[in-house]
Amino acid sequence: MENVRLIEVKEDILSDNIKLAGEVRERLRGTQTMLLNLMSSPGSGKTSLILQTVEGLAGKVRFGVIEADIDSTVDAEKVTARGIPAIQLRTGGFCHLDATMVTQGIDAMDVSELDLVIIENVGNLVCPAEFDTGAHKNIMILSVPEGDDKPLKYPLMFSICDLLLINKIDYLSLSDFDMSALRERALALNPRLTILEVSCKTGAGIEGWIDWLNGEVETFKNMEE
């Protein structure tokens, strides 16, 4: 628990989330800090991806992490153990993050010193897709064991993301996951979706993810306001 700052967050049902999300985006544009919202089902590999990202970005990009969980601080502890600033938001049963909660996380970090903040949203393919967190980019993980039919069942999540990472490709040998069917279903929902295949366990494909992320951070910094 050392080094982990824990914040108990609550939904502010009276606030205008869309307006607040816009304010978060503008504020972080001012400090040149890109905000990335990472979403997936429970256990798809969000924390593992963040730990791989720590290795890949070390010395290149100054970044921090906002971890959200219904309970526990295990994820933030893993991140701070690698020397990366992390805030743990405990949602107390709440199923997604909104812009109010993210604001509380950002308030607790020195964002002016950071190029990138990654939010690890609550593990849930449904509710997080419905709430704008104020992120500049939305990305999702789908892991191979979850199956290639997920775009049919959770279409909104696939529709709102900029990047889809297909994780646990090391399980492909044991699985009947049809990668081309998955790509076709996801792109039918969202033709501008970038799709990358990775294994956070073996490291396969992680270089492509780091390249994408570096490129996005660079583009963000050079963007006209």
Added chain:
Amino acid sequence: MENVRLIEVKEDILSDNIKLAGEVRERLRGTQTMLLNLMSSPGSGKTSLILQTVEGLAGKVRFGVIEADIDSTVDAEKVTARGIPAIQLRTGGFCHLDATMVTQGIDAMDVSELDLVIIENVGNLVCPAEFDTGAHKNIMILSVPEGDDKPLKYPLMFSICDLLLINKIDYLSLSDFDMSALRERALALNPRLTILEVSCKTGAGIEGWIDWLNGEVETFKNMEE
């Protein structure tokens, strides 16, 4: 789509869900129909378990299925293809089932002819745990690739279930999933939880699940009102 009855359901925010759930339970007690609520993350194997259950219960237990999904009817189609009556509830973005929605499913089935109805809830480890569907038993699936830390992050789901099925044990050889740590964490939250290990793909452990289910249906039928 043939044979699949699709019902668009909406949340009734004015209703008293706890009261309605009690009414569902009592009504099905009257027809001696046990109602089972099956929950898990997306892609943990709910539909695969139901398809295995079709084989295991054939000729012994008369049962039907209520499938819930945000979109698509693929699950109900798979079930009706095996000759089992299935209703598809389309929640239109809604993240869980409540007793009002389940009532609409039951109204569309001839429950007096059934010993068992299995609800396949929306794939989500968070919200479904918070809403009583009227089921007599709640069961959940956790699949090996999701990881052994899930009781720490989604404690409510583990707390409210009668049975935990650990699925995809055929992935154990590729995984660092710690079965004894998982059992310890789950039982700490819920000491009366029954835990069974299965693989819906290979069929391993399915006999134990069918035995448990047969026993519960038998006990339910013999129970004093």
